[in-house]
Amino acid sequence: MTTVTGKLIGSASPARVEMLATLVDVTGKPAVGYVASLSGELVRPVPITPEEDGDWSVPLTANALIESDAGDTLWAIQEGRAKDGTPIVSYVVVPASGSYWVGSIRADLSDTITGGGTVVYLPGPEGPEGPAGPTGATGAQGATGPAGATGPAGGTGPQGETGPAGSAGADGQDGTPGAAGATGPEGPQGPAGEDGADGATGPQGEQGPARPGLLTTTGQPSDATGIDGDWALDPGARRFYGPKADGVWEPWSRILPPTGTGWQRNGFATLDADDLYLTHAADGFGSGTCWRTGLEPSDGLDVTFECEMSGGSGADGICFALADPADTAATFQGGGGGDLGLVGCTSVALALDTGAGSRARIVTTNASAMTTVATYGGALDLRAAPFTVRVRYADGGLSVWLDSTLIFDEVAVGAVASARVGWTGSNGGANDDHIVRSVVFVARGGFEF
Structure with a gap:
């Protein structure tokens, strides 16, 4: 694992910030990845809990160690949400080992999936500090601000008392005016005015929507x-x-693999440690089936498993099926050879067979026949080395990957809403060990960590 670190800025309560590291392809779309050193290990979203000071760290799997059907991958690190609810996301490419600040491994997204290429952009290591630039020119002095408004004039003081009259002049002349009297004392302060009434309280604003x-x-x-x-x-x-x-x-919910409880084996089908043998090369003409005893929702079903066809002369094959429980009991077993142990029930299935050279088909079956809906036209070699299969049924379409290569993309077929899930296999005029192992069903309603 590689440690990625960062720090939340401006959050009063970092522990309440929603943080999650999610594996995505180079366009930002969530991706499913596998780690070769951990057989069948699914790379899932990783929760992040920041410290009280905003510092956070999280151990993540290096992108170079992750294999994904989506091609190149990145980690999308969500650090909370903007005020409008938009997630705040940084995209990083995690190196093989060590401890890295999120900003030093940040990557830009691409407009398209790059397949087996490399991520469109990733900064290199930090270069040496450049020389100091010259001092910039002094900016021009700003304009003088406007003069402030003239303050109000002071109030007029009280009038002084009138001075005494001057004495009468001699020989009937007017008397000399007396000197001005001294300024009288200031009068007492008037009573305080009444308090004004309080203004009315404004209405409370509406509460914003919860996020x-x-x-x-x-x-x-x-x-x-x-x-x-x-x-x-x-x-x-x-x-x-x-x-x-x-x-x-x-x-x-999560469906247990055929090595667990809740499965019924019929005909040639047996368990050998963690291997489900649908037929052995020594069994001769005939079939074996392994069905889930309970019914499972078809929409959203996603399973990965390993197949091996070896040990004999090379025929016939293996099917993974979603069967109609109305005519498919957990004990159902179809015929050998080209019937692949499946003809006789109503089903939608992936058929992998070597009776006419290696081929992969999407088929439907009924009580008497198998009908091909789509055949992969590329080159295949289904014997004798093991190969990995992924099957996903969603919204009425079946998608299939062989060794991480998408060979069928949402082929329209109508599976029943609640199906009998299982594998079938057969020997024909020639034979093989037909083996299924390392089965992993994707959980519904969440995931474990």
Whole structure:
């Protein structure tokens, strides 16, 4: 793991800021990745908890170690949201080891997926400090501001008392005027005026809408908890639930692999340690099936597994199927050879066979026939080395990857809403060990960490 560090700026409560590191392709779209050193390990979003001073760090898998059907990958680090609810995201490419400040490994997004190429842009190491530039010229002096307004005139003081009259002049002449009297004392201050009435209180503003965040829960959250867009963390179970959508938390569930409970094996099918043998080369003509005893939602089903066809003369093949439970019991077993153990029930399936050279098809079956919906036209070699298969059914379309190469992209087929999930295999005139192993179903309603 490589440590990526950063610091939240301007947040009064960093611990309440929504932070998450998510694996994405070079256009910013969430991606699923695998680590070769950890067989079947799914690279999932990583929660980040900042310290009280805003400092944060998170251990992340180096992008060079991640294999993804989306091609090149980056880590999208969300550091909260803007006032309008937009996530604040930095995109980084994580080196193989060490500790890095998020700003030194930041990367720009591309407009297109680059496949096996390299990320469109990533800054190199920091160069040496350049020489100091010359001092800039002194700016021009700003204009003088306008003069302030003239203050109000002071009030007029009280009038002084009248002085005594002058004495009468001699021989009938007018008397000399007396001197002016001294200024009288200031009069007493008048009573204070009454207080004015208080102004009316203005109306309270409306409360802004709540924004999605990360909640803490114990077990599956109830639909009354949180709002659409929220995630919920159960620390004890090490599980994330969500996001909540349309007022509902999708119940968390995960299908166990065929080595676990809840599966029925029929015909030639047997378990050998962690390997599901649908047929052995020595079994001869016939078939083997392995079905989930309970029913599973078809929409959103996503499974990855490894196939191997070896040990014999090379026929027939393996199917992964979504079957209609109306005519497919957990004990169902179809015929050998070209029926691939599947004809006889109503299903949508991926068929991989070597009876006529290596080929991959999307097929449907009924009580009496198998119909090809689509055939991959590229070169394939399904014997004798193991290969990895991923199948995803969503919105009425089936997508398939072989060894990370997308060979069928949302081919329109109509699976039933709740299906019997399973694998079938057969030997024909020639034979092989038909093996399924390392099965991983993507969990629904959240993920574990």
